[in-house]
Amino acid sequence: MVQIIISSTGAGGLAQWVLVELQGEVEPRQSGGLAGSLLGDLHYTHEGIPVLIVGHHILYGKVVQLEKPFAVLVKQGGGEPSPAEPHTSYTVTALIKTKLLFKTRPKPIITNVPRKV
């Protein structure tokens, strides 16, 4: 039987990440793929409301403390084939206890000024 270990180094080694939940899909603007490309600017109002500016849109969201946190797992033992059964394992890289939920319809930014200032 397969036993896949999910190991953790304990609180000291676990980063705290944040989840951002957006409607729709993420697509690269250029054909070169996503790596390295900008998503947008994330601001917070004084009341703690997250404001995300993505392209021509303004998204308003809210900070949610997750009732059920997430663990972020990274697969180990990448693709070296061996005569024995490949041993898959995962390590927990981070825990996510907070998410920024953007559910409102994006507000388009109407501009009639050049993009570069």
Next chain:
Amino acid sequence: AMRSRVEVDATLQTAKLNPMELLPVVHCLSFGPQAGTGECYLLQLEPGLCAELEAGRSLVIRGEKDEQAVLCSEDKTYDMKIADTSNMLLFIPGCKTPEELKADQASCNIIHSQIAGFSNNYWELRRCRPKLKKLRKLLMEDPYEGPDSQKDQTLTFSKYTIEDLLSLIQASEQEILHHLQFIDACKIEGYWRILEFDYEMKLLNHVIQLIDSESWSLSKVPLRTCLEELGSLEPTEMIEHILLSYGRKYVDIGEVYFEMHEDKICRAIAQMLLQNAVKFNLSEFQEVWQQSVPEGMTTRLDQLKGLALVDKSSRPETIFLLKVEDLPEENQERFNSLFSIREKWTEVDIAPYIQDLCAEKQTVGALLTKYARSSMQNGVKVYNSRRPIS
């Protein structure tokens, strides 16, 4: 090139947002180099699991290729499945919440955060019953028949250590160890073994005979004397094991004693009698049974819950062996099996045969509501199958 504060401010101006209404720090989000590679997975944690991981403890996913995978902590088991969301989930290291920003009076006003990955699904867990039926099945491949048995002299590969069991059973270690104790398994030479029933009865009988000949109280059976008197007949570990299986161990003035379980002994003797035929005349059985148990013990039919079933509709009334551990493990299959044995059940009769299916905080009544249909028969509430049973 990384975005500059000037560019951020320009975007704010274009967006007609008032910087005075915003905290001074901005996160510029971009996709990290590994973002699209799909090497990161999200696992939603049930209560308690977050603390397990923070304590540095591991979780294990277990399952054969043809089994539905489960995730186990040290003492709990969870069904796993993939949950899809229609939204996009981005996971971002180093992204601060408003509280963290307010608390941290940093001098910078721009944080460049790289999105580590994104997903539109995550692994979802649901606490489930550990799949322990296989444990008994494995141990029954080669029950221990005693040191004199010819079988044990030959090499046999149907013996399992706890490590073997952990690699074969979809359950947590604590649940496996607990079940081993529940089924009175014992460790012999490092392997977990279940006793062959006849051998178990032989051992029990030695103890019962000794209690009788020594005129001991059933609640004060001394370990030392048992080992001295019976040690020539059977291995001392086996004598101690049978006392532990059928009694409660305690210490009195430095000596170890056992308070024998009347119910469990009567039940074992009933099984010994019932396994020899398909069914028995109830009143004849009850007479023989009472005569077969140790002096001072009283037999009662409720000692046989989950072991035997009385047929009150036959004339004369009969009783037959029906062991809950022989029935299917999965809920619907269990009910199908029970309804094919008997069409209509009272709650009292069926309860011992479905009690083990109850999830945490679930009642027998709730199970019956879900898997059975009720009706009245002669003024008594009975349950039958929701669907036709062939």
